[in-house]
Structure formats: C-alpha cells, structure tokens
Amino acid sequence: MEYETVEEFLISLRKEFGRGEEESVKVAELRKLEQGEKTMKEFIQEFERVARGSGYEGRLSYASPPVWK
16 A cells, blocks of 8 residues: 555554554553552442453453452
C-alpha cells in the first residue's frame, strides 16, 4: 500500500497495531494494583475499571495468581 503522507502511514499503523499497546498499558496497570487501605468492594471496582480494555475482561488467569498486599 502506498501512502501520500507520513500522517496517513501513522494513522494506518495505529489502526493496525495500536490496540496491542493499549492492552499492554492496561495489563501493566493491573499488575501494579494494590488493595492497600481500600475495602474489598473498592478494590474490585478499581480492578474492573482497569481491566476494561486489557483483554482480561471475563477471564480468570491461573498462570500468575494475584499478589494481595
């Protein structure tokens, strides 16, 4: 495919690969989550908010269990 401008190329690139970057950022946020002083309900709400767009929605992963802090 030929592109007229660099901007057209970048738009195409983001459409094709941008989702992976977004998911990676969300997964990193999930890994950093800590309960701290939050109630379990507050922690779950935060987890669900961060999980949206991570690729983990509706799935449980037993490969790396959560670290409760």
